Amino acid sequence: MSRSATAGTPRSGGRPWTFYVLLAVFILYVIGLYAPMISIYILSFQDVRGGLVFPMKGLSLHWFVDLFTQVRTGDVKGSFDRSIRLAVLVTVLTVVISFLAGMAFRRRYFGDTAVFYLMIGSLVVPGLVLGLGIGLTFNFLGMRPSWYTSALGAQLSCTLPFGVLIMFAVMSRFNTAWEEASRDLGASPLQTVWLVILPILLPGLVAVALFGFTLSYDEFARTLQTAGTLNTLPLEIWSMTLNVTSPALYALGTVTTIVSFVTIGLALGSIVMIQRRRAQRIKNEA
Amino acid sequence: MVKRSDLFGWLAVSPLLLVLIPFFVVPFLVILAASFMESDGFGGMIQTFTLDNYIGVFRSRLTFDLYYETAKFAVITWAFATVIGFWVSYFLVFHVKNQLLAIGLFLLCTVPFWTSNIIRMISWIPLLGKEGLINQGLMGAGIIDQPLAFLLFSNFAVIVAYVHQLTIFMIVPIFNSLSKIDKSLIEAALDAGSSRFDILRYIVLPMAKSGIALGSIFVLSIVMGDFFVVKVMSGGGSASVVGALYEDVGVLQYPSAAASAVILTLIVVAVVFSILRVVDIRREIAR
Incomplete structure (x- = not known):
């Protein structure tokens, strides 16, 4: 490799040899990160002869059709539907509750440290343990676990701490002078929140929404014991990894990743758009 | 007087709190209560007070093997994730001069985090399998003439899958800590004649410490609480603490499952809080 030729000879003005070593580390990391994922996307487009490994056998959408029509691959359509609904529900609740909690944590209040540690505990507790606990609680109370009650709560127990931690980072960049200015100009507290704080924090809230949606949509360990009789998509994928040995599994991987990528694209795209509009407005006023 | x-x-x-209390505090208390009850053998629980479940867990040789196995995976994964995470972040912060490019490359590293863990795990099958790309390539190149069997469904595969999933948890906080280092500080050190190794040792590493601590919390707690990576990627060759707990749940042995759940949770919490003593993450994130 070319980097060995430059090793140990730092040229003045050029890049140090460490640059090339770390560049190699970085490239290897990115390849390691993406190569496996890309290979299953490619393999999911095989035809009916397809297997789990390369070489590609044919090119078709056979396994995607198989996925949504065959009964033996389980209720993919239904679980997909439920996962999306649940993720939307989790996203909305996560954004609202994390925003409020973030506002609370801007100042010290009695017991804030306890609440903070409670949140960290909820984040690091093993997912299956929490799921088991919620399942047993519902059992004791004589309630049936279902995806929109127990699984919703189980997922919020991990998305909320995440969301609040992101709010900490977002709020630390918030200059309180803007808030004071708004108050000095006669805005009510509610107006200050709605017209000043919220618009400024909007990109951060989009980031919270992105985390909320994707964490919920892919959540597995906490949902396993709490979803009740109807599966969410990751649970469906899980049972497929244990039973299905056809590229249908990869096809499902491709479909769910497309949904994730669309979500990421929407979130990052809207953050960029908000920033650009802001820059434009500042330019216009100058 | 309320302020x-x-x-x-x-x-x-x-x-x-309206979410955390019913879905974290109460469930944990219920598990705690269940861990002192007796199983009726049919998935029900007899409400008594017994320490048998804990005695059973501590007496079993299996418990120690499981914890040893899980701790081994956690430490090895942590080591790889820390080293890779540190150098990737270091590269992005100090070697990529264009800020926009650095953020773009950083996003490139984080995008897979927002996709399914299970899918990312099984995506190693076409690469590591007996007829996978790596074996095909090595055999094609004439380096080996028998496919390497240890690549998939082995402890090696478990580590690969963990590092693949969790290095991101190191990159984000370390990148964040390193970005806060004032570049003029490094210029000053260079001007004062310190070597780049000294800069790494006396400026970069101390500043990276809080990021590493934050990443460690995620990596260690996730590996300790995981069971599906071990189950699928080891091919049944290895077990994990939560995996065994899940088997208990599968045969409706709730009280003994609850006892090992309590023990595991206490251990995870102890690990996390000992890391929190080193770093004040609240101040760290908000800085």
């Missing part, structure tokens, strides 16, 4: 700031704080944080 106004306290009132506002509690009001704004109450929705959070």
